[in-house]
Amino acid sequence: MNIHPIYDKMLSRSEREKALHQKSMVLWFTGLSGSGKSTIAVALERELYSRGYVAQVLDGDNIRHGINSNLGFSIEDRRENIRRIAEIAKLFMQSGIVTICSFISPTLEIRQMAREIIGEQDFFEIFVDTPLEICEQRDVKGLYQKARAGQITGFTGIDSPYEAPVNPDLQIKTANQELAHSVRAALEFTLEKIKHY
Amino acid sequence: MNIHPIYDKMLSRSEREKALHQKSMVLWFTGLSGSGKSTIAVALERELYSRGYVAQVLDGDNIRHGINSNLGFSIEDRRENIRRIAEIAKLFMQSGIVTICSFISPTLEIRQMAREIIGEQDFFEIFVDTPLEICEQRDVKGLYQKARAGQITGFTGIDSPYEAPVNPDLQIKTANQELAHSVRAALEFTLEKIKHY
Numbered sequence: 001m002n003i004h005p006i007y008d009k010m011l012s013r014s015e016r017e018k019a020l021h022q023k024s025m026v027l028w029f030t031g032l033s034g035s036g037k038s039t040i041a042v043a044l045e046r047e048l049y050s051r052g053y054v055a056q057v058l059d060g061d062n063i064r065h066g067i068n069s070n071l072g073f074s075i076e077d078r079r080e081n082i083r084r085i086a087e088i089a090k091l092f093m094q095s096g097i098v099t100i101c102s103f104i105s106p107t108l109e110i111r112q113m114a115r116e117i118i119g120e121q122d123f124f125e126i127f128v129d130t131p132l133e134i135c136e137q138r139d140v141k142g143l144y145q146k147a148r149a150g151q152i153t154g155f156t157g158i159d160s161p162y163e164a165p166v167n168p169d170l171q172i173k174t175a176n177q178e179l180a181h182s183v184r185a186a187l188e189f190t191l192e193k194i195k196h197y
Numbered sequence: 198m199n200i201h202p203i204y205d206k207m208l209s210r211s212e213r214e215k216a217l218h219q220k221s222m223v224l225w226f227t228g229l230s231g232s233g234k235s236t237i238a239v240a241l242e243r244e245l246y247s248r249g250y251v252a253q254v255l256d257g258d259n260i261r262h263g264i265n266s267n268l269g270f271s272i273e274d275r276r277e278n279i280r281r282i283a284e285i286a287k288l289f290m291q292s293g294i295v296t297i298c299s300f301i302s303p304t305l306e307i308r309q310m311a312r313e314i315i316g317e318q319d320f321f322e323i324f325v326d327t328p329l330e331i332c333e334q335r336d337v338k339g340l341y342q343k344a345r346a347g348q349i350t351g352f353t354g355i356d357s358p359y360e361a362p363v364n365p366d367l368q369i370k371t372a373n374q375e376l377a378h379s380v381r382a383a384l385e386f387t388l389e390k391i392k393h394y
Contacts, residue, residue: 001384003377004247006240010254019246043203049216050201054251056292057207066314067284070277080267087264088285095253095294117263180200188198 014197016096022053023197024093026118027190029102030111030165031128032157033143034135036174036182040128041102043183044190048098053194055098058089073154082110086117093122098194106162124193126186127168132157134175213293214394219250221290222390223315224383226299227308227362228325229354230340231332233371233379237325238299240380241387245295250391252295255286270351279307283314290319295391303359321390323383324365329354331372 017024027044029037041057048055063085064071071077082105092099105111115123135157136144147155154160165171170189172182214221224241226234238254245252260282261268268274279302289296302308312320332354333341344352351357362368367386369379 001381003240003380003384004243006236006376006380008236008239010239010258011242011246015246020251039203039205042205042207043200045208046201049208049212054217056288058288059207061207062288062291066287067281084264084281088288090263091253091255091259091285092289092292094259095289097292179203183200183203184198187200 013094013096016094017197020054020096021197022096022098022194024096024098025122025124025190025193026089026093026099026101027124027126027186028089028105028111028114028118029100029126029128030105030168031130032132032135032162033104033155034138034140035128035130036179037126037128038102039179040172040174040182040186041100043179044186045100047183047187048190048194051191053098054096055100056092057100057102058085058092059102063088079110079113082114083117086114089114090118093118098190104156104162106156106160108163108166111165124169124189125165126170126172126189127165128172128174128182129164130174210291210293211394213291217251217293218394219293219295219391220394221293221295222319222321222387223286223290223296223298224321224323224387225286225302225308225311225315226297226323226325227302227365228327229329229332229359230301230352231335231337232325232327233376234323234325235299236376237369237371237379237383238297240376241383242297244380244384245387245391248388250295251293252297253289254297254299255282255289256299260285276307276310279311280314283311286311287315290315295387301353301359303353303357305360305363308362321366321386322362323367323369323386324362325369325371325379326361327371 031037045055045057089099146152147158228234242252242254286296343349344355353359
């Protein structure tokens with residue numbers, strides 16, 4: 001078995017991107033609970049894989065129950081939650097992977113922190129813009145009902161503010177279009193960027 | 198542009214492994230500072246890439262300065278350091294990637310915690326077994342000298358214990374062999390496992 005000359009340096013991001021035939025980036029999906037952001041993110045991941053690309057969704061399911069299981073919902077903990085997510089997204093991105101984050105991330109300040117950790121040129125904000133009324137109608141997880149009943153407090157859109165992105169890189173309005181259209185919009189956006197490795 | 202039928206489920210680890218043509222796992226390198234574990238880990242990463250596999254080293258360089266920058270060196274913080282690392286390694290592994298962790302991780306208890314987070318069947322302990330005298334002779338970063346002079350306290354091997362693995366999956370004795378031999382041992386170990394996806 002042949003071993004190459006050894007030099008003590010981790011593979012660079014650009015070496016990884018070349019090997020994977022893709023430019024890596026962080027796609028940061030923001031929007032209300034029930035806006036459809038995770039559904040679109042997960043579908044985007046599958047579409048990328050089916051085209052031979054390597055992507056990874058980070059969302060509440062794989063983050064809150066694992067690395068961030070020791071965080072609560074105080075303002076400080078919410079900040080630390082997003083800080084860690086952004087740092088993990090950066091690790092995946094530096095690994096050459098198209099990293100798709102799907103988190104409500106309700107405030108301009110919190111998303112700005114994520115942008116600064118990841119780096120301006122690698123951070124793309126995707127606003128899944130679904131009106132509160134529609135999210136509340138869908139209420140897939142029954143959370144809005146609980147929030148209205150006061151069983152959950154600090155719920156974004158009900159008794160905690162959501163600050164919409166001012167100038168998102170992509171805005172997806174899910175209210176009046178089929179899901180497949182929303183996914184196509186995210187996919188077209190990504191494919192245009194993925195080729196510049 | 199064709200969009201597949203959408204179903205709301207993240208790609209599974211086994212779908213990812215198939216797409217990447219590899220079994221994912223966590224290789225956990227443990228050993229003293231200066232034992233050579235990161236050098237071997239980084240060389241292994243390159244060897245795997247050159248064979249078309251996807252791997253990622255996690256070590257102090259990309260972890261301590263990023264996600265764990267808010268941790269110190271108290272016992273509690275060292276534990277949280279390793280807990281977060283193990284959770285991140287698990288995310289990478291679930292992403293289908295051969296994940297190579299290189300951390301002193303000095304105690305049986307701390308490595309047991311990592312093993313439990315990652316899962317017994319996916320965690321492989323690689324002991325880079327270099328005698329303290331040799332690590333101290335090398336002293337690449339000048340840390341042993343500082344520890345001996347009392348400028349650093351709690352330094353593993355000097356005034357803080359290192360508990361050697363009892364039954365490591367692989368033991369690499371670097372003292373009497375060339376680095377290329379050590380890398381080959383790690384590579385052979387990994388290639389044997391990587392094919393069972």
